[in-house]
Amino acid sequence: MDRLTELKKESKDIFKGKVVHLVIDKVVLPNGEESTREVVKHPGAVAVIAINKEGKILLVRQYRYALGKIIYEIPAGKLEPGEDPNDSALRELEEETGYRCEKIEPIASFYSSPGFSDELLHIYYTDTLVQGRQHLDNDEFLEVCAVDLEEAVRMVQDHRIADAKSVYAIQYLQLTLKNR
Amino acid sequence: MDRLTELKKESKDIFKGKVVHLVIDKVVLPNGEESTREVVKHPGAVAVIAINKEGKILLVRQYRYALGKIIYEIPAGKLEPGEDPNDSALRELEEETGYRCEKIEPIASFYSSPGFSDELLHIYYTDTLVQGRQHLDNDEFLEVCAVDLEEAVRMVQDHRIADAKSVYAIQYLQLTLKNR
Numbered sequence: 001m002d003r004l005t006e007l008k009k010e011s012k013d014i015f016k017g018k019v020v021h022l023v024i025d026k027v028v029l030p031n032g033e034e035s036t037r038e039v040v041k042h043p044g045a046v047a048v049i050a051i052n053k054e055g056k057i058l059l060v061r062q063y064r065y066a067l068g069k070i071i072y073e074i075p076a077g078k079l080e081p082g083e084d085p086n087d088s089a090l091r092e093l094e095e096e097t098g099y100r101c102e103k104i105e106p107i108a109s110f111y112s113s114p115g116f117s118d119e120l121l122h123i124y125y126t127d128t129l130v131q132g133r134q135h136l137d138n139d140e141f142l143e144v145c146a147v148d149l150e151e152a153v154r155m156v157q158d159h160r161i162a163d164a165k166s167v168y169a170i171q172y173l174q175l176t177l178k179n180r
Numbered sequence: 181m182d183r184l185t186e187l188k189k190e191s192k193d194i195f196k197g198k199v200v201h202l203v204i205d206k207v208v209l210p211n212g213e214e215s216t217r218e219v220v221k222h223p224g225a226v227a228v229i230a231i232n233k234e235g236k237i238l239l240v241r242q243y244r245y246a247l248g249k250i251i252y253e254i255p256a257g258k259l260e261p262g263e264d265p266n267d268s269a270l271r272e273l274e275e276e277t278g279y280r281c282e283k284i285e286p287i288a289s290f291y292s293s294p295g296f297s298d299e300l301l302h303i304y305y306t307d308t309l310v311q312g313r314q315h316l317d318n319d320e321f322l323e324v325c326a327v328d329l330e331e332a333v334r335m336v337q338d339h340r341i342a343d344a345k346s347v348y349a350i351q352y353l354q355l356t357l358k359n360r
Contacts, residue, residue, distance in 0.1 A: 004322065015195065019295065020218050020220060020296050022220075033318070038197045038200050063182070066217070066294055066298045067291060070184055071294065109342070111244075111247060111343045112293040113299055114251065114342075115199065115246070117220075117297075141184050143184070163290055163293075164290045164344040165344070168348050171348065175351060
């Protein structure tokens with residue numbers, strides 16, 4: 001065992017909701033002392049960098065209650081229990097934007113906030129969109145738009161695009177373009 | 181008011197800990213229906229892309245209890261109440277790595293996980309490190325190392341670097357280098 005490892009001593013369920021599952025664990029630290037760790041368990045999520053036939057990036061404009069404001073994000077959503085991230089990406093893309101795609105490619109996976117949550121986010125890329133059918137969840141309200149990379153970069157600068165996955169996505173496109 | 185906005189009707193405190201503050205709100209949706217929103221309130225955090233005199237990136241190797249494993253991340257930490265993010269970046273850099281810096285520059289701010297948390301992460305850049313003094317929190321155990329960009333890119337690929345801010349940081353360095 002690595003000398004940095006922390007061991008679970010006790011675990012207490014605090015809340016289990018639609019999205020988050022909060023547990024508070026008592027742990028033994030590497031020096032033998034005890035401490036507590038707050039963990040927000042999350043099913044994981046997918047997000048899709050989707051480029052349309054005009055070379056524009058699909059974005060969804062959405063009110064984020066946790067932030068108390070509207071931001072633009074790349075299409076994304078939570079994994080269903082047992083769902084393969086690849087299937088989830090295809091499903092969320094169509095549900096949110098009304099587009100299917102012929103080919104989708106995983107480009108990165110990362111933890112959103114490892115200090116307090118196990119949420120793992122899988123990022124996909126597609127530029128083979130075909131028309132499908134939008135069907136939003138009952139409590140989901142959003143608008144779809146498409147912008148070119150130059151505009152997306154401006155949207156990052158002025159914080160209309162303001163979340164980790166979408167900021168990453170725009171930077172990914174900037175970098176990919178440079179490498180071509 | 182934008183037609184996407186959701187309105188708070190009731191708010192219930194579920195848990196307030198060292199890191200997270202969970203509230204469950206009853207909200208009125210844009211269509212007049214009601215729903216609940218789970219919000220993990222967080223004080224916000226800072227992270228520093230720190231390049232040493234050899235041109236290498238400072239990383240901290242740390243056990244992340246929420247993930248049940250060790251990952252490598254750029255130095256980071258939570259904001260203290262009322263603390264300016266700039267001061268927090270300087271403080272966390274020295275506390276975790278033992279380096280101060282002469283100049284630090286904000287490069288991006290983004291929300292980690294806007295679907296359920298208001299955590300805002302401020303990313304800084306510095307390449308003017310000078311020796312300071314490491315002083316970790318009582319329940320904080322980590323090792324500092326420095327790697328070149330090529331190695332960091334490999335670490336992203338094999339998931340030793342696996343969190344949003346650090347993956348973003350490595351991509352930022354790749355992009356910045358290309359632009360020089």
